[in-house]
Amino acid sequence: MNRRFFLLAGLMLACLPQLSAQASWQQIPIPTLREFHPQQPKRIQLSNGMVIFLQEDHELPLIDGLARIRGGSRSEPAAKTGLTDLYGEVWRTGGTRAQTGDQLDDFLEIRAARVESASAPDSTMLSWSCLKNDFEDVFKVFNDLLRNPEFRQDKIDLAKGEAFDAISRRNDDVSGIAAREMTRLAYGADNPYARVPEFATVAAVTREDLIAWHKAQVQPNNIILGIVGDFDSAQMEAKLRQTFGDWPKGPAWQEKKIDFQPAKPGYYLVPKEDVNQSSIRMVKLGTLRSNPDYFAIQVFNDAFGGGFQSRLFRNIRTARGLAYGVGGGIGTAFDHPGILQIAMGTKSGSTVEAIQALYEEVDNLKTHPLTESEIKDAKDSILNSFVFNFDSPDKVLRERMAYEFYGYPADFLEKYRAGIEKVQTADVARVEEEYLHKDQLAVLVVGNTKEFDKPLSSLGPVTTLDISIPPPPGEKQGN
């Protein structure tokens, strides 16, 4: 019966009259995209070094702001890993000298406003979001937290409890394990980007540590403040000058040099018996966005492991049905090497087959280099979607803040477009040749070894990674 229905449906399709004059998509006109020069934020630098960006956006009655402060978890002592995570939480929850965090919660929530703190590897953040009419009230809270945080002990204890909970749960989810172990392989287990909080390192953090961190980092010359929303720039500038102008400059923040010591190429295994899908990550050290190869790398990444049209998606997912998620590329970051990675998930029973299929894709790049047409598609994709980098005032602001933070030129996005346009097939072949080598990859597998199609050791020597969680100090390893 099913078959008959299919044939019937087929007939119906064939009989539909061609109503349209257009025979195919190629005949549809694509007019020139209208000229668009997104509004740039106004940059102000106070004499104390604080950098401010003001971006007016009058569409909605909202005002949002974000202060990004130099220094993050990559700079915390290894024995206190988790310090900046706690700082990023308790900065806000611990309240100010004048008000507890709970009082701030009440004050803000009735205005549907938020003031939140957060931490990242290279910075910490304090942000707000509010309805325009509440700006004065909310900005006061923001400024008070910036200048007079209290880091109350009860909220430190609360944040530590949450951190302990996160540690105890970190091996529950395959993707979490894969992301963590992959970073350790690519950067080295002791690298500040790779190390993770432990019961002992979180327990070691004191209130004095948080206060000292704040004192050292939150100096006007370490701050980039961006504000977007329904305000008048001249009035806002006057207010900010009045608020922050007399804040004396502090010592300049110095980043420490970071060592990147990738693991040896080879196979690394995390056995996990409650899954039926293996997470595979092939990694090595990537590069920086300031690298002149960056543009060719972006084109390569798009063509090799980017979207639906990429080789990995087409061959591993569409043609072989081996994965739902598959992708990869040469990772880049602003001020440190990114991670080159090829990632996929496949059923336990095709783990080794999948690794070999990925190897074939890497080899295939040598025997069948990316074609002119694949490279054209990738460049078209990047250039035609380029406008989505700045299609809202908020995005433009965030880009500018990032360039300021990392010392990139303010017109980096324009340079990016020009750089992509210039990429030739030979450039892509060159970066592929330079960065991607099968025998340089560390291959991580998180999976259920009992169900593998072949033992991982059939591919080469395997290092089994110990991911057991060190128990809290004074407790024995339990269940």
Add this chain to the structure above:
Amino acid sequence: MKYRVLPALALVLAAALAAAQDLASFEKRTTVKKLPNGLTVVIGERPAAPVFSFFTHVDAGSVQDPEGKTGLAHMFEHMAFKGTDTIGTTDFAAEKTALARVETAFAAYLAERDKSVGRDEEKLKTLQKGWQDAIAEAQKYVKPNEFSQILESNGAEGLNAFTTVDETAYHYSLPQNRLELWAYLESERFRHPVMREFYKERNVVIEERRMRTDSSPVGRLLEQFTTAAFQAHPYHRPTIGWISDLISLSATDAQEFFDRYYIPSNMVIAVVGDVKPAQAMPMMEKYFGRLPTRPVPDERTTTEPPQNAERRVVLEDPSQPIYLEGYHRPDFSSPDDQVYDAIADLMSNGRTSRLYRALVRDQKIASDSAGFTGLPGTKYPHLFAFYAIPLPGHKPEEMATAIHAEIERLKKEDISDEELQMIKTRAKANLIRGLGNNAGLAFQLGIYQARFGDWRELFHSVDRINKVTKADIRRVASQTFVPTNRTVGIIQTVAPPAGQGQKGGVQ
């Protein structure tokens, strides 16, 4: 503390004024048209940047999966990226014949495979080979992923789709000069879809199931929990599909599902961005007007009967404990819908929420706790659920006790003026925050138009939350949160199988 009272009053007035202004200003920029074939188009003008986003809402989700064919709605969603009779093929006439052979071969294989008595293993092997050979033959005519490739090369951003129990939706963004190209491609996709590469895509979907459900503790719990909570209504079936159904689905099934449910009157398309209705509407009429009208399918579903005994699902799992409980509630069109929203907000939103303050801040037994509505969908009667993540050393049972104490408070005591005000202000602010983004707005306009037949409900729902009273909250809590109406889901930690992740060293 006086700031808490006076500004609150001022806020009520400000919020009420602004809601009316928003709707008035939106009405000027929003155009709706129902095409003669029944398809509804919503155009929202937001000309700030030369881009647009769209959201195609199809009023068919996994609830519509036929019995024994769970996962079919989602499977079709994947097929909608496979192209048409002109896109993705080198020779459609030949491909069509080859695809028909694949179906014949698969049906023969399936018939033998599923024999419970007298299955001939040799014959099965031959039939399987015949089916695989037919697939290889049809593959010769395929231009893989051409549909997506055209879109990506033209600058598509966020190209994706999703299927829920209630609906299937397709969405992405493009530069504004590609509007006609989009209208053509999006209409072709639902005019001449071709079920090519179906059986490989089925394997992709099975991998998706392994990732989201089988290999994820939360996925495992939610599947068991939802299955237990619904016994009669199709909400008891997973959208991703049961594995035995997935390995039996055919391209014919997917085509049938499409023919039955992807009818113009089941579709709403919302476009938001740098789009002028005077130019865009004729374009939409030209392309989407071509979709043929078909009879409206029989949409009868079993109504879940009242639950009269608590149900419990305890999953013994190597992962850390989780506590979840759900209560049946009426569907989205219930006059109490906003009362449930208010309860969810009160119990869960931010650090002033009752569950955070009780379980996380004061009792220090959980790292997180919240209540939410809409599990697993909203179109039919569904669940209002609560969960808590126990801190190390605390048991799921403690979570139950603490959550029930908060529920009892809801029933017995009126919430405070400040809390009620907070809920209403937040509803308004959340509405405003959602308006500044093409993709988000297309999603909202599309879904409200589809559900209520009027996108304005997006604004009216905030007005209705403004009318929620303290008595409403006590009444609805008392009606809903009773033990016999409850399903409990627990992850109970058991020791992982021996040898897992214990030892380092070289193998």
